[in-house]
Amino acid sequence: KSEGRLVDEEFLDELFARLIRTDMGTGPANKIRDEVAKQYRGRVVQLEEVVATITTEIREQLRQDHGGLAKADSGPTVILVVGVNGSGKTTSIGKLANHLRSGGHSLVLGAGDTFRAAAVEQLTIWAGRIGCEIVTGKSGADPASVAFQCVDKAMETGADYAIIDTAGRLQTQSNLMQELQKIRKVIDKRLPGAPHEVLLVLDATAGQNAISQAKGFSAAAACTGIVLAKLDGSAKGGVVLPIHEQFQLPVKFVGLGEGLDDMAAFDPDSFAEALFQ
Amino acid sequence: SLSEGLQSAFKSLSGKGKLTEGNMRDGLKIVEQSLLESDVSYSVVKEFMAHVSEKALGKRVLLSLRPHEELVRIVHEELIETLGPVDPSLHLKADRPTVLMLCGLQGSGKTTTCGKLTQMLREQQIEPLLVAADLQRPAAIEQLKIIGEQLGVPVHTETDHQDPVKVCQNGVDRARRDGNRVVILDTAGRLAIDEELMAQLKRIDKKVGPDQVYLVVDGMTGQDAVNSAGAFNDALELDGVVMTKLDGDARGGALLSVKQVTGVPIKFIGTGERFDALEPFRPEGMAGRILQ
Numbered sequence: 157k158s159e160g161r162l163v164d165e166e167f168l169d170e171l172f173a174r175l176i177r178t179d180m181g182t183g184p185a186n187k188i189r190d191e192v193a194k195q196y197r198g199r200v201v202q203l204e205e206v207v208a209t210i211t212t213e214i215r216e217q218l219r220q221d222h223g224g225l226a227k228a229d230s231g232p233t234v235i236l237v238v239g240v241n242g243s244g245k246t247t248s249i250g251k252l253a254n255h256l257r258s259g260g261h262s263l264v265l266g267a268g269d270t271f272r273a274a275a276v277e278q279l280t281i282w283a284g285r286i287g288c289e290i291v292t293g294k295s296g297a298d299p300a301s302v303a304f305q306c307v308d309k310a311m312e313t314g315a316d317y318a319i320i321d322t323a324g325r326l327q328t329q330s331n332l333m334q335e336l337q338k339i340r341k342v343i344d345k346r347l348p349g350a351p352h353e354v355l356l357v358l359d360a361t362a363g364q365n366a367i368s369q370a371k372g373f374s375a376a377a378a379c380t381g382i383v384l385a386k387l388d389g390s391a392k393g394g395v396v397l398p399i400h401e402q403f404q405l406p407v408k409f410v411g412l413g414e415g416l417d418d419m420a421a422f423d424p425d426s427f428a429e430a431l432f433q
Numbered sequence: 434s435l436s437e438g439l440q441s442a443f444k445s446l447s448g449k450g451k452l453t454e455g456n457m458r459d460g461l462k463i464v465e466q467s468l469l470e471s472d473v474s475y476s477v478v479k480e481f482m483a484h485v486s487e488k489a490l491g492k493r494v495l496l497s498l499r500p501h502e503e504l505v506r507i508v509h510e511e512l513i514e515t516l517g518p519v520d521p522s523l524h525l526k527a528d529r530p531t532v533l534m535l536c537g538l539q540g541s542g543k544t545t546t547c548g549k550l551t552q553m554l555r556e557q558q559i560e561p562l563l564v565a566a567d568l569q570r571p572a573a574i575e576q577l578k579i580i581g582e583q584l585g586v587p588v589h590t591e592t593d594h595q596d597p598v599k600v601c602q603n604g605v606d607r608a609r610r611d612g613n614r615v616v617i618l619d620t621a622g623r624l625a626i627d628e629e630l631m632a633q634l635k636r637i638d639k640k641v642g643p644d645q646v647y648l649v650v651d652g653m654t655g656q657d658a659v660n661s662a663g664a665f666n667d668a669l670e671l672d673g674v675v676m677t678k679l680d681g682d683a684r685g686g687a688l689l690s691v692k693q694v695t696g697v698p699i700k701f702i703g704t705g706e707r708f709d710a711l712e713p714f715r716p717e718g719m720a721g722r723i724l725q
């Protein structure tokens with residue numbers, strides 16, 4: 157058992173460094189540092205014991221309102237997927253569709269990115285690998301019309317789920333944020349109450365800008381959950397903590413690789429544990 | 434803003450304009466927090482602040498009539514010096530094809546940047562050969578083919594095997610035969626901690642010997658920037674960095690992290706999805722953004 161350490165400025169700085177490295181941000185890191193200083197200053201403790209206490213508190217915070225995927229009362233459950241460029245939306249849709257298909261559900265994908273080169277081709281390949289229907293439009297087509305047709309097809313064929321892909325965009329692009337609002341409206345028009353789930357895909361390597369992303373995309377598309385992609389890398393994804401606190405937006409899934417099986421339901425326990433490893 | 438924060442911090446302390454070392458250390462703390470809020474990696478902030486503190490705690494600054502302005506100036510200058518010097522040249526060879534290789538984490542903007550570099554070269558009357566070396570992501574080859582078509586440049590593709598090293602070698606050989614002045618290798622995104630894929634990248638580097646290796650980094654990257662940039666630099670000895678998606682409101686602290694850890698020039702910044710959205714990097718522009 158290693159020697160205990162005096163909780164002094166050096167100890168607190170070391171703790172602060174570990175908190176910052178998770179990408180939780182200065183606000184939460186300072187708050188935790190101050191609480192530890194208040195509780196332990198001048199005492200002799202194990203750094204790992206303090207980290208374990210912090211981990212438990214984070215685990216508790218994340219366990220609240222940690223719900224699963226939404227389910228419509230009747231008709232297809234419509235899932236809209238949004239997020240900034242390159243965050244992992246299209247790949248996450250492939251993984252989610254695969255997961256639902258393995259659970260015996262039928263689904264229709266909507267290739268709603270009608271802008272980026274080979275975006276439709278990319279999702280079409282995933283649909284082929286999973287063995288599910290996909291609705292596509294011409295290049296440059298109105299994404300809202302693809303969304304409409306996807307929901308329409310899902311209703312017509314009695315599919316359990318409709319998952320709609322959208323083009324990457326930045327929360328600062330107001331015209332593209334308006335486009336998301338329009339897509340939502342059109343979906344709701346075809347099936348009142350839809351979309352039932354709006355997933356914001358966040359790149360785990362993102363820093364504090366993820367908070368601005370959560371804010372902007374929530375305002376435009378009323379996000380209901382987060383997919384934290386690329387968590388198989390060295391980035392910790394700690395920014396979901398201030399996002400959870402500020403917007404009550406829960407992480408529903410994590411992306412753990414580039415293959416169809418590389419997705420898992422969010423587990424607050426293992427996530428909290430991994431933050432400080 | 435940082436300047437306002439420092440001004441109010443120092444104002445409340447002494448009306449005579451003379452600061453103690455302790456007062457200045459409080460000011461330095463504010464600067465440190467601001468850099469962390471901008472996503473500069475912790476270890477980079479520490480090193481940067483050590484240089485700044487050395488200058489800020491000198492007699493001249495403490496006795497100045499406007500200490501908060503002095504501190505902002507010192508930080509600004511230190512940032513400009515660290516982010517520079519500037520080098521937007523592609524260092525084209527006179528007598529043979531120049532080989533540029535783009536690498537980086539998944540989704541950072543490599544393939545799109547290939548298009549942007551192509552546009553830049555076309556404006557200099559140079560037609561590059563693009564090489565589709567991402568054999569793994571669905572429709573990656575198709576994506577580069579479409580970009581090539583849109584820009585009117587040839588794209589070398591091979592779909593009958595799974596070896597990116599071979600595709601790159603064949604692409605460079607083809608450029609030599611066809612007389613292309615530039616070849617751009619678009620590689621697959623990969624994790625810096627993926628040993629197998631980092632080894633593959635090293636093999637391409639060794640076999641093909643690119644003249645310029647650019648790391649393409651997402652402008653909104655957080656603390657992990659030091660880890661990934663460090664790993665790519667250790668593996669390949671980078672020649673430059675391209676930072677993308679800076680058209681958003683990310684503060685871009687990863688720029689300082691990547692520059693500090695690799696020491697290689699930030700060549701260009703990406704400011705949009707279209708092919709004309711690539712600018713030569715200017716430290717002054719980014720310094721103000723990181724230090725808001």
Ligand SMILES: Nc1nc2c(ncn2[C@@H]2O[C@H](COP(=O)(O)OP(=O)(O)OP(=O)(O)O)[C@@H](O)[C@H]2O)c(=O)[nH]1
Binds near residue numbers: 240324540622
């Ligand atoms: N390692 C890893 N890579 C991922 C993960 N999710 C996605 N990727 C990779 O990230 C890159 C971008 O993924 P996409 O699904 O194309 O991202 P996107 O958000 O649809 O991108 P745009 O449509 O261009 O905005 C691809 O190379 C994916 O294979 C993940 O969980 N782990």
Ligand SMILES: Nc1nc2c(ncn2[C@@H]2O[C@H](COP(=O)(O)OP(=O)(O)OP(=O)(O)O)[C@@H](O)[C@H]2O)c(=O)[nH]1
Binds near residue numbers: 272544710
């Ligand atoms: N707003 C903005 N989007 C960009 C910029 N550069 C690239 N993108 C977008 O980012 C997304 C990912 O770009 P890609 O070029 O596919 O990224 P990549 O690094 O090749 O991805 P992988 O091959 O999967 O690793 C696309 O939606 C691009 O249009 C930029 O500077 N600004």
Ligand SMILES: [Mg+2]
Binds near residue numbers: 245247269323
């Ligand atoms: Mg996509």
Ligand SMILES: [Mg+2]
Binds near residue numbers: 545573620621622
């Ligand atoms: Mg690519």
